[in-house]
Amino acid sequence: MSDTARPAIEMTGVEKRFGSTEALRGLDLAVPAGTVCGLLGPNGAGKTTAVRVLATLVAPDRGTARVAGHDVVRAAEDVRRAIGLAGQHAAVDEGITGRDNLHLLGRLHHLGARRARARADELLERFDLTGAGDRLVRTYSGGMRRRLDLIASLVTSPPVLFLDEPTTGLDPRSRQEIWDTVKELADGGTTVLLTTQYLEEADRLADDIVVVDHGAAIATGPPARLKAAIGSQLSVTLADPEQLASAAAVLSALSGGDAKVDVAERTVTVLAQPGVAVLLPSLVRELDTVGITAEDAAVRAPSLDDVFLALTRESADTLRSAA
Amino acid sequence: MAAVYAPAPMPSRPARMVVDTWTSMLRILLNYRHSPGLLAASLGVPVIMVVVFGYVFGSAMRIPGGGDYREFLMPGLFAMVATNGIMPTMVGAARDVGRGVTDRLRSMPVSRTGLLLGQTLADLLVSVLVLALLALVGLAAGWRARGGATDAAGAFALLLLFRFVMTWVGTCLGLAVGKEEAAGQLSVAVFPVAMVTNAYVPTGGMPGWLRVVADWNPISSVVQACRELFGNPSAAGDAWPMRHAVLAGLLWSALLLALCVPLAVRKFATHGR
Numbered sequence: 158m159s160d161t162a163r164p165a166i167e168m169t170g171v172e173k174r175f176g177s178t179e180a181l182r183g184l185d186l187a188v189p190a191g192t193v194c195g196l197l198g199p200n201g202a203g204k205t206t207a208v209r210v211l212a213t214l215v216a217p218d219r220g221t222a223r224v225a226g227h228d229v230v231r232a233a234e235d236v237r238r239a240i241g242l243a244g245q246h247a248a249v250d251e252g253i254t255g256r257d258n259l260h261l262l263g264r265l266h267h268l269g270a271r272r273a274r275a276r277a278d279e280l281l282e283r284f285d286l287t288g289a290g291d292r293l294v295r296t297y298s299g300g301m302r303r304r305l306d307l308i309a310s311l312v313t314s315p316p317v318l319f320l321d322e323p324t325t326g327l328d329p330r331s332r333q334e335i336w337d338t339v340k341e342l343a344d345g346g347t348t349v350l351l352t353t354q355y356l357e358e359a360d361r362l363a364d365d366i367v368v369v370d371h372g373a374a375i376a377t378g379p380p381a382r383l384k385a386a387i388g389s390q391l392s393v394t395l396a397d398p399e400q401l402a403s404a405a406a407v408l409s410a411l412s413g414g415d416a417k418v419d420v421a422e423r424t425v426t427v428l429a430q431p432g433v434a435v436l437l438p439s440l441v442r443e444l445d446t447v448g449i450t451a452e453d454a455a456v457r458a459p460s461l462d463d464v465f466l467a468l469t470r471e472s473a474d475t476l477r478s479a480a
Numbered sequence: 481m482a483a484v485y486a487p488a489p490m491p492s493r494p495a496r497m498v499v500d501t502w503t504s505m506l507r508i509l510l511n512y513r514h515s516p517g518l519l520a521a522s523l524g525v526p527v528i529m530v531v532v533f534g535y536v537f538g539s540a541m542r543i544p545g546g547g548d549y550r551e552f553l554m555p556g557l558f559a560m561v562a563t564n565g566i567m568p569t570m571v572g573a574a575r576d577v578g579r580g581v582t583d584r585l586r587s588m589p590v591s592r593t594g595l596l597l598g599q600t601l602a603d604l605l606v607s608v609l610v611l612a613l614l615a616l617v618g619l620a621a622g623w624r625a626r627g628g629a630t631d632a633a634g635a636f637a638l639l640l641l642f643r644f645v646m647t648w649v650g651t652c653l654g655l656a657v658g659k660e661e662a663a664g665q666l667s668v669a670v671f672p673v674a675m676v677t678n679a680y681v682p683t684g685g686m687p688g689w690l691r692v693v694a695d696w697n698p699i700s701s702v703v704q705a706c707r708e709l710f711g712n713p714s715a716a717g718d719a720w721p722m723r724h725a726v727l728a729g730l731l732w733s734a735l736l737l738a739l740c741v742p743l744a745v746r747k748f749a750t751h752g753r
């Protein structure tokens with residue numbers, strides 16, 4: 158485990174099917190120790206299944222997965238001692254207090270009664286739940302419940318943490334709190350694998366992003382690199398609809414993309430080729446030289462949303478043509 | 481958070497199982513402590529059963545061969561309390577699966593058997609209270625254990641064993657359905673199984689095929705065994721389990737345990753595979 162060269166989380170060609178559903182079809186993953194990996198993908202992409210394989214809850218049909226250097230099938234018990242899991246639903250006992258939830262988990266981790274109690278108090282204090290610690294969890298708000306669930310995975314300070322959609326359904330403030338916690342953990346050296354459908358979340362937290370669709374990784378890399386793979390978007394709005402065609406020609410020439418004209422809105426938009434940088438002043442100047450005055454002109458850098466949509470559309474097309 | 485991971489030394493496997501059993505039991509008992517309503521309901525059931533069956537139905541019941549109906553009924557009610565052990569574990573197990581609690585526990589280095597055993601033992605503790613209360617209400621209604629202290633102790637031991645068996649059946653079913661609502665619906669199906677027995681009426685008057693089902697129902701064996709051990713009136717036929725009721729009750733219990741314990745542990749350990 159002291160071997161830093163070896164990724165803390167590793168998956169090679171993992172396949173898993175449930176009946177006729179192929180949840181994972183050859184997923185590869187490598188998360189270096191101490192980094193945060195964001196697993197991004199649409200509903201049903203296989204994110205939860207990947208987490209469940211890594212957390213030793215589901216055995217892969219094919220391929221191998223290792224966590225903290227241990228094989229998830231052959232050394233499941235060693236993996237379990239090295240991980241914390243916060244699943245897609247807040248997995249806490251609602252009929253007892255928050256403190257007792259943590260205390261009992263500490264005992265199950267064999268900290269001993271005294272240390273388990275001390276650890277529960279410490280965690281509640283650290284994550285601002287001291288006031289609610291002695292209330293029944295069923296009286297908690299959704300955000301508090303999620304926070305307790307996250308804390309419940311930290312009882313042993315595990316070196317590897319799995320968070321399955323940690324902020325789904327939370328308001329912006331609770332979301333920010335969870336983000337801060339994850340950041341703090343990552344700064345402390347914890348390796349985190351988190352799944353999310355929020356691109357902003359992945360953008361903020363993850364060192365690396367793995368975009369998953371139909372059970373396989375379709376893109377991997379730091380957020381900035383994924384965004385660089387997609388060109389920026391140019392758009393202009395004209396006062397004179399007569400000039401739409403010539404404006405489209407200018408935009409296409411500038412960006413190397415195919416300009417689209419919306420007559421009703423009097424706008425022309427185009428997605429630039431990746432790597433083609435277009436600056437707003439040069440766009441306005443080019444239009445000016447052919448005598449077009451734009452009412453409005455904009456160059457928008459690609460967001461992770463654009464990346465996500467472009468990638469998942471592509472992979473759907475490939476699958477369709479393969480079928 | 482510590483950057484360097486130093487796992488605490490783990491106790492030996494048997495020691496872990498003891499701790500995990502105890503902790504799991506504690507969780508269920510804490511749940512009861514925070515839901516006094518639930519405990520009150522469990523304790524209220526026996527009183528209601530004695531009133532409804534003993535006094536309402538009983539007012540029109542006659543036992544072939546004579547005997548007081550309430551004396552006939554009490555062993556049936558004891559066995560019903562034992563049978564009801566299915567419910568709490570079934571609903572509890574299904575809730576834990578549905579809410580992801582089971583997943584969290586399974587991702588931890590805990591004893592699977594210990595976790596489940598703790599839940600069933602916690603239920604057993606509660607059921608001691610319920611059976612004691614039912615006995616008191618029965619005594620107030622005129623029921624007596626007439627077969628001597630040893631036999632009476634034997635009857636209660638058999639009842640607790642059967643309750644324990646039923647909590648494992650419930651655990652199995654709860655893990656299988658995996659959703660709290662589904663478990664609720666399934667508990668409705670327990671009702672007819674509990675009714676087609678000798679608990680409330682003698683089986684002699686039932687149509688032939690139904691009588692066979694009732695006589696071979698494990699619950700009937702327990703009821704008949706209790707009637708014999710308590711020295712209460714009975715109207716058993718000559719089906720084998722009725723003639724050897726104590727043995728049949730023990731055999732049924734052993735069979736169901738041998739079936740449900742490994743099944744539940746396996747289901748728990750491999751859920752969702």
Ligand SMILES: Nc1ncnc2c1ncn2[C@@H]1O[C@H](COP(=O)(O)OP(=O)(O)OP(=O)(O)O)[C@@H](O)[C@H]1O
Pocket residue numbers: 175176178179180198199200201202203204205206207245354752753
């Ligand atoms: N236990 C199971 N039994 C049957 N099918 C399953 C099971 N678990 C997952 N699946 C199927 O496998 C596929 C992938 O599911 P998974 O839950 O991993 O997706 P996901 O990316 O987490 O989706 P979401 O964003 O909706 O949470 C889905 O089609 C799902 O229906």
Ligand SMILES: [Mg+2]
Pocket residue numbers: 204205206245321
């Ligand atoms: Mg999911």
